[in-house]
Amino acid sequence: MVLIAVCLAAIVLPLSFSGGAVATPAIGRDLGGSAVSLTWITNAFMLSFGSLLMAAGALADVYGRKRLFVGGVFFFVLTSFALALAPSVFWIDVLRALQGIASAAALSGGTAAMAQEFEGHARTRAFSMLGTSFGIGLAFGPLLAGSLITTFGWRAVFLSTALTGLVALIFGALRMRETRDPNAQGLDWPGTITFTATLVLFTYGVIEAPELGWSDPFVIALLAASALMLLVFIVVESRVQRPMLDLTLFRYPRFIGVQMLPIGTCYCYIVLIILLPLRFIGVVGLSEIDAGILMIALSLPMLVVPVIVASLTRWVSAGVLSGIGFLIAAVGLQWLSRIDVSTTGVAVAMPMLLIGIGAGMPWGLMDGLAISVVPKERAGMATGIFNTTRVAGEGIALAIASAVLAAYAQSVLGDIIGTRETAAHIAESAQRLATGDMARAIATLPGVNPRDLLSGYGEAFQNLLHIMTVITVLAAGSVFGFLSRTSSNDDAVGTAGQSNL
Structure with a gap:
């Protein structure tokens, strides 16, 4: 019952992450809002989530793992219901930040409580199921969100997360036992x-x-x-x-290499989870459900590839497998950059599938590596640092990628349009394009051919993919350099490292 409760929470968290992105164009059409305020719909959630994970873990040790999990899920349910009733984009941004705080509490409390319920191989299987739950949420989150938006409207996305969280709350409150760390000294x-x-x-x-x-x-x-x-x-x-952050852990070169794993997956995978739905729905004009179906090509490998790669660690170093995965993802990114922005269907799904396969290779190994590359007595702190790097890095990567996309779009549109429009109008239109709002981008520049806007966005997205390719290749080089040697603990990585968000 405890495992079910935590796994339900693990499914709903990535749904909140990707569902908010899929819903952004619909929210913009319904409630309006500036391009910056629409950007915060996703960034506010990821920022509060990532920045408070380590703090939430410390609070769980002091006040109780069950208490933090139940309180976090309860608060998550409340904010989700409130989001379904939000009257403006401003309140959505505020509530998304609060939802991120609740998610940090739920994840930290739930995983810590789960670790107390299971021992040995049972713990490994339990955390593998947790990782699978995250994979399910990521793989089918865009499709579910698209279906809900098409059928019931964007508010149904937040309502569904609230109902799922409510079920997790019932299971967790009834069966989870309270545990604390008697040596905990409070929050830093x-x-x-x-x-x-x-x-x-x-x-x-x-x-x-x-x-x-x-x-x-x-x-x-x-x-x-x-x-x-x-x-x-x-x-x-x-x-x-x-x-809260033990800086001495960075004396271990392999620990530094482990931090490159979530950074690499941020730029070759997580950023696309957010930006591609905005491209397909808001710019190209696909329906939410069609965009969700297309996104399966990117996310579905996460359900299969990590399991396969984990079995390969018997013969090949986990670091080498991770580096190879990044190189495969880089090839997929370059392939995607060569496809016209208006293209849909199999032609765009194939490079997305390759990116998903490449990103899935380090995905299933990261948590196990985070534990194995430091002394056993430092594993708890190492995991906390790694999870913070992962989630906070996702928020930072998304903010940087969105800003770069808008900057490139502004530059390209300036070259295409010339002096016919003011720089302020061009900048506003570029911002609208970056958030997937083609309709308002056209309204901002009414005298400009919409095909020019589409062409400018396509060139900007292509340039962004080139930058993401370079970062992914650099991540691969860092991983090969720091993690290519087989560690005595690497044989545990394949079974312990499948609980990634």
């Missing part, structure tokens, strides 16, 4: 505050940059303040007795 408040401030300021600056300009004093101030908060965070964590 200075570390939590400075780390969260670093992520919030950086993300806010990157999101505002395409509209205001990278040289705008406000943007520069935000990015400078983010760098200052990062420096303060490092100083704080190096001096406190029980830091």
Whole structure:
């Protein structure tokens, strides 16, 4: 029953992540809102989720794993119901941030509680099922969200997550037992505050940059303040007795290599989970359900490839397999960049399938590697750092990719349109295109041929894919360099590393 409760929560979290992205064009059509406010629908969730994971883990140790899980899921259900009734994009953004906080509590409390319920091989099987649940949520989240939007409207996406969370809450509250860490010393408040401030300021600056300009004093101030908060965070964590982030773990080269795994998958996979539905629905004009069906080509390998790759670790190093996966994903990204933006169907599904296969190879090995590359007594902290790198990295990667896409679109549209329109109108249209709002992009530039806007968006997306390819290749090189040697613990990676979000 405990496993069912946590796995249900594991299914609904990626659905909240991808469902919000699929629903963004429909929300924009219904409620309006600026391009920046629509961008925050996804970023607010990922930012609060990623920045508070380590803090939530510490709170679970102090106040109880069951209490944090039940409280997190309960709060998640409330915010989901509220999202289904939200009257404006502003309130959706606020509620999505609160939903991310609830998700951090639910995931940290649930996984910690599950670890107390199972021992040995049973624990391995339980966490494998947890990883499969995440895979199901990612693989079928866009399709489910598209079906709900087409049939009932975008509010049904949040209503469905609320109902699923409610079922998880009932199972968890009834059967989960309370456990705590008797040696826990509370939350590292200075570390939590400075780390969260670093992520919030950086993300806010990157999101505002395409509209205001990278040289705008406000943007520069935000990015400078983010760098200052990062420096303060490092100083704080190096001096406190029980830091939220143990910086000494970075003395292990293989631990550094492990952090490149989620970073690589962010840019070759997670970013596409968000941006491709916006492209298919808002720019190309597919229905939500057709876009969801097409997205299966990208996500479905996550249900199969990690299991296959885990079995290969008996003969090949997990680091080598991960690096090969990144190279396969890079080939898929380049293939996708050569396809016309208006193309749909099998022609675009094939490179998406290749990207999914490549990204799936490190996906099923990451958690096991995060534990195996450090001494056993440091495994808990290593896992917390890795999960934070993964989720917070996803939010940062998405903010950067969206900003780069908007900046490229603005530059390309400026070259195509010339001086016929003001720079402000071109920038607004580019922002609208980046959020998948072709209708408002056309309305912003009424005298421009819509084909020029589509062409400009296509060229901008192609340039973004080139950058993502380079980052993915660099991730592969880092993984080969740091993780290619077989560790004595690598034989445990194949069975322990399948619980990725």
